[in-house]
Amino acid sequence: MGSRNERRHQNLVPLAALISREMRSEKVEKPTLRYGNAAQSRKGEDYFMIRTDCQRIQGNPSSTFSVFAIFDGHNGNAAAIYSKDHLLNHVLGALPRGLGQDEWLQALPRALVAGFVKTDKEFQSRGETSGTTVTFVIIDGWTVTVASVGDSRCILDTQGGAVSVLTVDHRLEENVEERQRVTASGGEVGRLSIFGGAEVGPLRCWPGGLCLSRSIGDMDVGEFIVPIPYVKQVKLSSAGGRLIIASDGIWDALDSEMTAKSCRGLPAELAARQVVKEALRTRGLKDDTTCIVVDIIPPDNSPQPLPTPKKQNKLRALLFRKRSHDSANKLSKKLSAVGIVEELFEEGSAMLAERLGNDDSSSQSTTGLFICAICQVDLAPSEGISVHAGSIFSMSSKPWQGPFLCADCRDKKDAMEGKRPSGVKVA
Numbered sequence: 001m002g003s004r005n006e007r008r009h010q011n012l013v014p015l016a017a018l019i020s021r022e023m024r025s026e027k028v029e030k031p032t033l034r035y036g037n038a039a040q041s042r043k044g045e046d047y048f049m050i051r052t053d054c055q056r057i058q059g060n061p062s063s064t065f066s067v068f069a070i071f072d073g074h075n076g077n078a079a080a081i082y083s084k085d086h087l088l089n090h091v092l093g094a095l096p097r098g099l100g101q102d103e104w105l106q107a108l109p110r111a112l113v114a115g116f117v118k119t120d121k122e123f124q125s126r127g128e129t130s131g132t133t134v135t136f137v138i139i140d141g142w143t144v145t146v147a148s149v150g151d152s153r154c155i156l157d158t159q160g161g162a163v164s165v166l167t168v169d170h171r172l173e174e175n176v177e178e179r180q181r182v183t184a185s186g187g188e189v190g191r192l193s194i195f196g197g198a199e200v201g202p203l204r205c206w207p208g209g210l211c212l213s214r215s216i217g218d219m220d221v222g223e224f225i226v227p228i229p230y231v232k233q234v235k236l237s238s239a240g241g242r243l244i245i246a247s248d249g250i251w252d253a254l255d256s257e258m259t260a261k262s263c264r265g266l267p268a269e270l271a272a273r274q275v276v277k278e279a280l281r282t283r284g285l286k287d288d289t290t291c292i293v294v295d296i297i298p299p300d301n302s303p304q305p306l307p308t309p310k311k312q313n314k315l316r317a318l319l320f321r322k323r324s325h326d327s328a329n330k331l332s333k334k335l336s337a338v339g340i341v342e343e344l345f346e347e348g349s350a351m352l353a354e355r356l357g358n359d360d361s362s363s364q365s366t367t368g369l370f371i372c373a374i375c376q377v378d379l380a381p382s383e384g385i386s387v388h389a390g391s392i393f394s395m396s397s398k399p400w401q402g403p404f405l406c407a408d409c410r411d412k413k414d415a416m417e418g419k420r421p422s423g424v425k426v427a
């Protein structure tokens with residue numbers, strides 16, 4: 001069966017493949033990145049990271065990719081600093097070696113999930129309080145992959161003025177789905193009661209009183225505040241675009257449209273400063289306020305398509321193809337407004353079994369041993385527990401199939417799903 005299908009594929013190239021080949025050949029050349037950042041500190045708990053020298057294959061400059069990230073800490077800065085120092089390595093450590101660019105990008109969403117959970121687990125093992133939001137942006141060629149927990153938003157401004165949000169705000173106040181998940185996992189959601197019983201402020205999770213439903217750290221709040229990121233991956237058109245990544249100090253003052261509009265036409269360095277200035281003008285300095293602007297610019301010699309709005313509508317119908325196959329796709333409407341940005345992946349589930357999937361090709365190390373999909377330790381043959389064992393998803397998959405988790409990570413998974421009370425407690 002397999003060989004017959006393969007032969008058929010060799011003879012007949014589907015139209016979709018042709019179009020995608022054409023699009024790819026248009027974009028062989030990498031875009032140029034221009035970026036800038038600005039910040040105003042009030043509590044000293046916002047951190048950011050800019051790395052433009054990462055390589056998929058060590059020593060190969062053509063495999064260079066960039067990382068831009070914001071960490072907005074709360075209850076101290078330890079979790080933000082720890083994540084800034086370790087998250088990238090944990091994500092890269094979860095990627096199989098020797099992948100080509102396409103495979104690498106395909107493996108990235110899962111590696112991001114593993115890297116976020118590992119970072120959370122290792123930070124918690126240090127016994128320190130504090131937590132942090134993370135918005136982690138990886139740019140490889142024309143493909144932008146964003147993973148986020150918390151409410152540090154990342155927006156994309158493309159030609160023609162279409163603004164789309166590449167993150168989801170994990171705020172209990174605004175996210176009904178997350179509220180239900182936290183409650184079902186044993187958390188209590190309510191407002192702060194002041195003297196006299198009056199309720200004030202946004203919805204918070206108790207114990208702890210956190211307004212966010214996802215973060216890294218926060219071990220004193222409860223394991224149902226999970227570190228599993230919302231991940232979105234898009235491929236820009238050869239016209240490029242502008243990313244604006246910022247902490248809630250910006251988003252509490254300005255909405256996405258206002259933010260994009262406030263700095264259009266300015267180079268990235270000035271744009272970041274302008275966004276912070278605009279937020280302070282609107283709301284004053286009430287919180288740490290950090291902003292990174294990244295312009296993804298077509299290489300000089302490539303023809304720059306400047307479609308009129310009418311033509312762009314036609315192009316949208318032709319070129320906006322969606323390859324994501326996940327069920328709950330709430331943002332597709334917003335994104336289709338962007339025009340010819342291609343959505344490659346979107347998933348926001350808080351269930352580890354769903355996020356690590358069924359593919360067990362990466363669960364075997366080079367030595368032939370199985371490895372934990374989260375912390376990447378070698379597992380003895382009797383030690384690994386399938387991520388699907390005992391879960392409601394085991395109906396459709398085989399519990400003896402990977403990916404596998406070590407006993408520690410399996411405990412962590414159960415705790416996040418509310419199947420056991422949080423194991424580790426702050427002394």
Ligand SMILES: [Zn+2]
Nearest residue numbers: 372375406409
């Ligand atoms: Zn593990």
